[in-house]
């Protein structure tokens with residue numbers, strides 16, 4: 001019985017890749033050092049998988065930045081602005097595409113399906129000439145072979161690559177990258193991989209789980225029959241993940257000639273089992289992704305085993321391969337490093353290294369060599385998770401269940417509320433504010449770290465943070481901003497800060513997951529019913545309010561964002577967990593109001609992130625996501641002004657959601673990436689202008705111009721003026737003049753109204 005892993009995290013158990021990359025970028029180490037760090041990581045991954053008897057071990061899933069960019073490099077599809085003149089693509093060109101240079105901006109980066117991983121979007125035009133400019137895939141395969149490990153080289157499949165690309169500048173509306181399919185013909189790489197000893201090649205075609213039209217589906221048939229001739233004598237696995245393959249696409253996929261194996265996500269793809277039962281091509285391999293690559297829970301081995309038995313009876317014993325649901329890239333690396341986690345809670349988790357062991361244990365069990373000890377330990381952990389009082393809080397469950405069926409709206413319409421709020425707040429037209437955080441200095445980070453490590457007392461900590469808040473409040477008064485913020489100096493992260501104060505959350509020390517390039521995130525884990533034992537932000541917000549006569553905004557992270565940026569329990573629907581978080585945030589909103597905070601911002605920066613890949617599932621998500629948001633503030637008085645902030649400018653397609661949130665003020669960017677204004681007309685919802693999309697400080701004239709432009713589609717009295725979010729990642733030297741320009745520009749426009 002065989003085992004397979006779709007892909008493995010590349011960052012290393014202690015983020016070795018991150019540090020190697022950053023040191024190389026800062027010229028503190030050489031290209032050789034970086035290559036060596038990479039070689040070391042790869043060899044330890046391969047050896048680790050070989051040691052637990054994984055039969056199909058992936059290679060070419062390592063990358064110095066991104067696996068999509070690697071294909072762009074392989075094809076020599078370098079946009080002309082990077083000045084590449086052919087030949088081999090080295091780190092200089094590669095990292096210029098990834099990160100830009102002083103004179104040329106980076107290529108666009110966007111979310112990889114519905115994960116928090118971001119890939120570099122290929123830019124393709126009609127003139128692109130695919131060549132064979134990077135032999136990385138072949139080199140990796142040989143590198144593993146040298147270590148005595150036979151691997152399955154992994155390439156992003158041609159159709160997914162082209163569907164994930166965007167048309168180059170100038171041909172945005174006239175060109176479809178998919179038309180390049182005939183030019184894209186990786187026959188050279190395939191024959192080199194064969195020559196290097198590969199007996200299987202894995203093509204990842206995750207695009208197959210999306211809503212595709214017949215023309216797009218046809219491309220798969222075309223691509224793989226084109227490949228057929230050069231694919232002879234090598235086995236091809238087409239791997240899909242992140243959802244089930246829709247019925248139509250399943251038919252196309254399983255009819256592909258020249259393909260020997262098909263990989264499916266059996267964790268998130270709940271319908272795929274029925275499709276397989278309905279028909280699977282005889283003699284072909286089924287790679288059954290039963291071990292979850294998107295979450296941190298230990299596998300329910302007994303449950304998986306029964307699924308595998310059902311599949312075995314369809315495809316035959318020798319054609320079933322146990323696998324992961326997708327690349328393990330989306331999970332932390334190794335649980336072994338988590339020495340601080342509670343032992344019981346820890347027994348419920350499996351990170352990438354543990355998942356590889358699970359895959360093999362399942363394969364062995366199918367082959368009749370079940371490791372009884374391993375299985376019974378797993379069953380015990382599953383049982384403990386089901387019955388643990390740490391997981392269940394009846395009061396919370398009852399409160400969440402009671403929410404169902406009711407609507408949770410504020411008592412009056414937004415226009416009546418805005419009227420009441422204006423009477424109380426007395427703000428000028430075009431009020432100015434910021435999105436919450438202010439620059440975080442090294443000194444500030446040190447204070448937080450030392451407090452956490454108990455090196456300084458609570459008293460010293462409060463004193464330091466108070467000084468910081470005072471500085472930020474005074475600065476905003478000097479700048480003459482209308483609605484102030486406290487600057488969030490006590491928060492290292494907008495999710496972690498709340499998770500640490502809520503019950504039902506666990507935190508890892510080293511559970512890093514790559515988000516893009518060298519940037520990693522460490523999501524909290526929601527393992528139990530969520531509740532709020534005591535107020536989380538009231539102390540700091542009221543402290544800030546006591547320092548000024550101007551209104552200070554209370555700052556909260558919304559339930560949907562907390563949910564989408566955490567690892568979430570898999571023993572109840574996501575909506576249920578979201579409602580529980582919403583109730584906890586509602587308690588905080590109510591307490592802030594009681595404490596005299598009249599403006600409260602509930603950030604939903606990641607609202608869009610949870611949007612399901614397929615249209616048919618989106619309405620359901622939008623319903624419960626919006627409902628959760630409304631729960632948080634349905635109980636406040638008309639005079640309390642609720643703001644929300646949603647990141648990213650692309651939400652024309654979900655404008656209904658923005659309207660239904662029924663916030664009093666919504667802040668987001670008013671400029672879409674191509675520089676056009678976003679036209680969303682939602683009654684009563686107020687909008688913004690922004691300083692500028694990059695580190696560049698926009699002049700007061702430009703800002704004034706931007707503000708006036710919003711009047712084309714929105715009454716001036718409905719417009720707020722704000723800068724970009726995440727000021728905490730910037731320096732005061734840029735933030736101060738930028739905010740000063742923002743206020744000058746606003747006053748200038750006001751004077752002309």
Ligand code: GLN
Pocket residue numbers: 435436437494555603605645647725726727728
């Ligand atoms: N209040 C947060 C900030 O200003 C919002 C973070 C975000 O939008 N990503 O940093």
Ligand code: ZN
Pocket residue numbers: 435605645646647648725726
């Ligand atoms: Zn934002």
